[in-house]
Amino acid sequence: MGEYGDQNTPKEVMLLLAKNTIDLRKEQGFTQKELSERSGVAYASVRKFETTGIISLESLLKICNALGRLEEFESLLLPDEMERMKKLFDY
Structure with a gap:
């Protein structure tokens, strides 16, 4: 278990995003250019x-x-739904 426990490290997430982008690009038939x-x-x-x-x-x-x-x-980094509900009712 590393510094981030069972979670991926930021570097691992970066590489996964890159891999997924390559896959999507190729699926859509685009070259890098x-x-x-x-x-x-x-x-x-x-x-x-x-x-x-x-x-x-x-x-x-x-x-x-x-x-x-x-x-x-658009849904990335949204506050937790419960926290948003509390804020609506707690002025």
């Missing part, structure tokens, strides 16, 4: 991301938008 052009993210950044998992948040969101997956980020 085409994904770069469609997303507006530099080709070198797309290559680096797919190899290392390292990318800026803005570039990641642009890539996800080009792959039709941007909406998946």
Whole structure:
């Protein structure tokens, strides 16, 4: 068991996101160059991301938008539903 217990480390999550992006890109028939052009993210950044998992948040969101997956980020980091309900009734 590592520093994060049973959870993946941030680096592991980064690499998993990169792998999933590669899979989606290939499913949609895009080369790295085409994904770069469609997303507006530099080709070198797309290559680096797919190899290392390292990318800026803005570039990641642009890539996800080009792959039709941007909406998946809308539910990320939302407060817990119970906490939101408490805040509604606790002025």
